[in-house]
């Protein structure tokens with residue numbers, strides 16, 4: 548984290564957030580999913596059933612002297628993958644790297660869907676725009692919205708290399724986390740997402756247009772999810788690829804397949820090329836015969852979702868000045 552230098556205090560050495568998700572809520576360490584696709588900071592709390600709490604770090608407001616109840620406030624979120632959570636709200640001091648935000652809204656889960664119980668996370672930290680925060684009656688701000696004035700620059704960046712330790716850099720860009728010079732696309736925050744125009748893509752040497760399409764940059768989504776025309780065009784280049792209802796999406800033979808690169812247009816000018824090798828997600832069945840693609844269908848609409856497979860190839864820069872999204876190869 549790089550803090551805004553002020554003359555009143557000695558220079559504060561900035562600290563890069565090495566650990567991807569570990570944060571402190573009033574000194575209680577939690578592993579949160581940093582999610583640029585949502586705007587709620589919620590945690591497993593002691594009001595969850597014992598069965599849900601097993602294997603998780605639990606935030607206990609009663610042992611935090613700085614916790615305050617946000618009386619009468621509730622939250623309830625439904626995610627794109629069908630999971631959800633809900634509960635009550637308080638405020639506390641939330642520290643990431645060297646930056647603490649006091650009176651940060653901390654949403655306490657008293658109900659969570661099953662996928663959260665099995666996932667190794669203790670909650671989520673939303674990094675999209677605060678306009679889609681679900682707290683009622685008074686909507687709350689994200690940690691980044693509250694922190695950005697005290698950062699050297701009002702930005703954060705996601706460094707999520709494949710099969711290696713990642714990092715979120717708050718307030719500065721770490722030149723060790725990318726190569727070349729970042730390019731930028733204007734962000735339309737109307738829907739509360741880091742959303743950019745995404746009106747064409749390239750696969751197998753052909754450029755295909757996607758009129759009126761956009762893409763959201765979502766670190767909380769694992770794969771790349773695109774409209775069906777793009778997904779079909781991609782797997783048309785992969786011999787033996789099929790869209791399997793039983794296996795839940797597009798699969799292809801693990802052996803002998805070399806996946807093509809996928810270039811997606813972000814903003815008016817630039818393409819981001821995801822190497823084919825990053826688009827083999829995992830074996831789709833126990834035998835390891837079929838492999839599950841890292842590109843899958845987003846279902847309907849014209850909003851594509853560029854998730855972690857994108858960030859496995861690109862350093863993602865979320866800049867509130869603009870706002871704009873920047874990217875550079877890892």
Ligand SMILES: N[C@H]1[C@H](O)[C@@H](Sc2ccccc2)[C@@H]2OC[C@H]1O2
Pocket residue numbers: 580582583584585626627628630662663666668765766767768769
């Ligand atoms: N922005 C994303 C969010 O972070 C996840 S919530 C989640 C669910 C189970 C396990 C971990 C996280 C969900 O999938 C896509 C979209 O909604």
